[in-house]
Amino acid sequence: MLLIEADGKSLFAEHGIPVPVGVVATDAGVLPPGAGPWMVKAQVPVGGRGKAGGIARCASAAEVTAATGRMLGSRLKGHQVDACLIEQAATGQERYLSVMVDAAGYGFRVIWSAAGGVEIEQSGTAQGRLCPPDPDAVAAALAEMIADEPDAWRSTVADIGHRLARMLVERELALAEINPLFVSDSGCVAGDAKVVVDLNAVERQPLLADMIRVRPSIYADANRKLEEGFDYVELDPRGEIGLVTTGAGLSMMLIDELTARGAKPLNFCDIRTGQMRGSPARLMRVLEWITARGSLKAVLVNIFAGITDLGEFAGLLATAIESTPGLQVPVVARLVGRGAPEARAILAERQPSMLVTEDLEEALARIESIVRGRPA
């Protein structure tokens, strides 16, 4: 999970990596720190903010207020802007430095480029080295890569690289990237921070867990996962199809197939039926989130039961629906696998209006006809 820049930078500061003086603003009245010029940066967990209009350079406090006011509340690359980082603009030449987990190499990859900036991925100037998962090995590799840098800042860059690698290990991160890293005779400073957290390790990383918990709106999906123990991602608050599904891959595929049919899925969901243990609580939570959106037109339940007993699941589904009075749209249930006949019998009795099928194509066709407003 990508941290917003402000959190990435506070993590940098924790590990002794220099960052500009800044403040996080959630309303337009916040005063910028120190002397200008300043940068105002929308805090959304996604890359490419600059090109999308989420970063502004401001010469005066009035410009800062205007930029903050313009960004807050807007949507940027699919994310609501709930906070802006206002910081003193850094100066110097731009470099690129990152350390990340290399999945195929069972190690770390350190990447350095003497040309930092937004076009780094296209520029082809970045050089990467695969190292064993050890900060000292990263530091040794980086030392060779920065050999041509001037004495004025070479040792500072080396130190920053070592700290970045130690941070990657200690916080169990997937990626720690500085782009640009400003270098000058007077020092080095991280102009940006891209930090990807491993949500699977957060349980033993209290600092990261706290960072996520204090921002329930920005890290909504991660908070849901940590609190509820399953995955639910809202894709489009104006979506029409609520998904109650198990399995990440199949849920993703259904989203793709629904979209191709002209339907707008509201959410991704991996409810993990195997962990429900006889309780309708998870189903009720998902129905509650789905029905909170007024654009909802239908709910698609899709369970491929390898291990799950569909008879039991159908009972829980009926109970969850009965306890969700806000659910006023048709429900289509595609249930296949163990106990499918029992499930069909239970739902025929308790939810007679529900279409229950074993055939996914039939379920998708019914959803399509509901969205298009014509009878199936």
Place this chain on the structure above:
Amino acid sequence: MIHTLSRETPVIVQGITGRMGRTHAGLMRAYGTNIVGGTSTRTDIKEAAGVPVFADCAEAVAATGAIASVFMAPPLETEAAVREALAAGIKLVVTVAEGVPLHDAIAIGRAVNQAGAFWVGASTPGLAIPGETKLGFLPDVCLRPGPLAIMTKSGTLSYEVGYRLAREGLGQSIWVGVGGDPVKGLRFADLLPMFFEDPRTEAIVLVGEVGGTEEEECAEAYARLGRRKPLHALIAGREAKEGVSMGHAGALVHGESGTLDSKKRRLEAAGARVYASLEDLVRGCVGG
């Protein structure tokens, strides 16, 4: 060694006295897997799912000659369990738990390589040679002996694929869930040579997802190894939200990296067929 597994291969279940371990040890035995024992920290239990329970892998291996293990316990215990299995001489470890931390997975991968063993997982329903053996919890309803080798990141999506193809009369020669994590054991590209060598396999089905570079690596290996058998691919996540993990830790798109377009382009350039929907994949495989 994956494609040489058979109903004779002796397998242990680590964590066999837990709810999941006990259930799936029983289901694997019912399928025909040669489960010869299990391990547990519960010293008071001597038998579970009809097989003996040992204190650790070393004891289990000494008593049974097991060469493969399935670990059925929580993600944060996975690294220690794999180290225990490797120390006992186990040559194939299957870890099913979802949620193994990334840095643990790196350590596991390095230990497995050092031991000259194989690791399937994490976050996988396991693997099967239909009609012979299954290690993990692939649903029996999808398994049917046949000519297709399936390799997949997703459990559920592969169930759907396997089930539909089996309904059309196309079963599987071998089925490996590589899992949805970014750092893992065997990867798609590692499996290709095994599938090419396996005489039962006539064609290969790749069930991928956005995120990571495994599909791209597989495309490169497919072209390099000479496209010896047809490769059919389905990749989920065209509509995935950038910067957000879609359930699987590995299913994460950043900028251009890991997108469906990148994977599709590379696979097609290598000579694979990439389908836009489940239905298209099934038609493509049936049509040969």
